[in-house]
Amino acid sequence: MARISTLSREQLPDFEPMFQILDNTMGYIPNNFLSMAHWPELLGAFSGLGATILQTGEVDSGLKQLVAMVASAANGCHYCQAHTSHSANNLGVSSEKIAAAFEFEHSPLFSDAERAALRLAWHGALQPNASTDADFEALSVHFSEREIVEIVAVISLFGFLNRWSDTMKSDLESKPLEFAQAIELADKQLSD
Secondary structure: OOOOOOOOHHHOHHHHHHHHHHHHHOOOOOHHHHHHOOOHHHHHHHHHHHHHHHHOOOOOHHHHHHHHHHHHHHHOOHHHHHHHHHHHHHOOOOHHHHHHHHHOOOOOOOOHHHHHHHHHHHHHHOOOOOOOHHHHHHHHHHOOHHHHHHHHHHHHHHHHHHHHHHHHOOOOOHHHHHHHHHOOHHHOOOOO
């Protein structure tokens, strides 16, 4: 159960344009946003940062969601794993590929470029950070410096969200919960 209350959509009329976008893209309003709304300036700033990182740029949006999912798995945030897996699926990533992301190093469903991005997501999200020069060398074969910045931005964004959602014990909404259950997400762990 959540540690603090969530505000209702009706209590936040200034955020209705953002809520409409979230409804259209995710199909629900995330409870972690509704708890963040107790500090409206934070929600406004965070939503702008999140939209920039996840909805603009050159890196494929589905890959960004897989990067976020792997980073969230490295941090143990089941709330964000459910959200990002559901969002990846909404963006056209197959359920099979999402489930295989936990074995991205060996799964034939991933390209070398995707493996490099997911490896950095895993290593960069660990505490202490385990990213290496070799991780960046592998990325640079497939991605421009701009794209690498986008990938690191996704990892960093979800570092914040993982801490927020786990610390607040955000209640998982029904749509991402149902998707996570369908692919047995709770049973999966990252492997070499």
